[in-house]
Amino acid sequence: MGRISLLWLEITGRCQLECRHCYASSSPTGTHGSMTRADWVRIIDEAAALRVGMVQFIGGEPTLHPDLAVLVEHALASGLQVEVFTNLVHVTAEMWELFSRPGVSLATSYYSDDPDQHAAVTAKPSHARTRANIAEAVRRGIPLRAGVIDMGGGQRAEQAQAELVELGVPAVGYDRLRQVGRGVRDQQASTARLCGNCGDSVAAVSPDGAVWPCVFSRWLPIGNVLDDELAAILDSPAADAVRAELAAAFAGRAPSACRPDCAPKNQPCNPDCGPSCNPNCQPTCSPRCSPTCDPIKCKPNSCWPRY
Numbered sequence: 001m002g003r004i005s006l007l008w009l010e011i012t013g014r015c016q017l018e019c020r021h022c023y024a025s026s027s028p029t030g031t032h033g034s035m036t037r038a039d040w041v042r043i044i045d046e047a048a049a050l051r052v053g054m055v056q057f058i059g060g061e062p063t064l065h066p067d068l069a070v071l072v073e074h075a076l077a078s079g080l081q082v083e084v085f086t087n088l089v090h091v092t093a094e095m096w097e098l099f100s101r102p103g104v105s106l107a108t109s110y111y112s113d114d115p116d117q118h119a120a121v122t123a124k125p126s127h128a129r130t131r132a133n134i135a136e137a138v139r140r141g142i143p144l145r146a147g148v149i150d151m152g153g154g155q156r157a158e159q160a161q162a163e164l165v166e167l168g169v170p171a172v173g174y175d176r177l178r179q180v181g182r183g184v185r186d187q188q189a190s191t192a193r194l195c196g197n198c199g200d201s202v203a204a205v206s207p208d209g210a211v212w213p214c215v216f217s218r219w220l221p222i223g224n225v226l227d228d229e230l231a232a233i234l235d236s237p238a239a240d241a242v243r244a245e246l247a248a249a250f251a252g253r254a255p256s257a258c259r260p261d262c263a264p265k266n267q268p269c270n271p272d273c274g275p276s277c278n279p280n281c282q283p284t285c286s287p288r289c290s291p292t293c294d295p296i297k298c299k300p301n302s303c304w305p306r307y
Helices: 037-049 068-077 093-099 115-122 127-139 157-166 230-234 237-250
Strands: 006-010 054-058 081-085 104-110 144-150 171-176 202-205 210-212
Touching: 006 037, 037 068, 037 230, 054 068, 068 081, 068 093, 093 104, 104 127, 104 157, 115 127, 127 144, 144 157, 157 171, 202 230, 210 230, 230 237
Parallel strands: 006 054, 006 202, 054 081, 081 104, 104 144, 144 171
Antiparallel strands: 202 210
């Protein structure tokens, strides 16, 4: 097992929204799963022992988990970088203080500059609140990246990207619909829907403790942290078998670090995606399923994927 650069911690399946493409199928009726605060603290400790570069708190909507602040503080105290992937629909004063901590960054998704079109995606009138909180994060100087997920059908994806740039978001990404979870349309979830880097220096832990190669490949569990330590799971025969399966599935793909589905439409890949794009970046800046560049110190990277 090589070093894990990014570990997703999917701490909840609950969300105020019910986005029609949600890979986790989260909703207002979702739960926090069977992982307790103590379980998540243990996983953070194990991640730190494995020298994981960053943990990303996701869901669902992670701000709805009552222990998010405790877990973020523990991750920071353990020497981990933290990113919170939030819909930015509702941010309390306490959350703004948490997000402003050194070592914390934010990520969010955006769908259209048109409120009605945005609401058609999220199933709630969320555009104004998300937009206002994006602007507030920028005003506060909080490291932030935002991505537009384009589901076609006349969605104003390019205009949404332009609006994010106008709001001052330092890193704006683009992705197309991935048919996983509620995103399934005419195809079932499969390796064809994956970016090609699953299981390669990344892993994810679910609200019920399942470990996946990434948040999109949840039909390929490699173990459960409620049954075993994270290191043992990542080094297990089951993990080796899944990595071999993924490697075989990805073998025929073009060996390009900058994939078409990670860059804005009709634009070449950003040359700053190179392996050492900036001395202020982390060691691996090529776009993967991880936020590997510092969005404040590095130039906006158009190849960052949205997940």
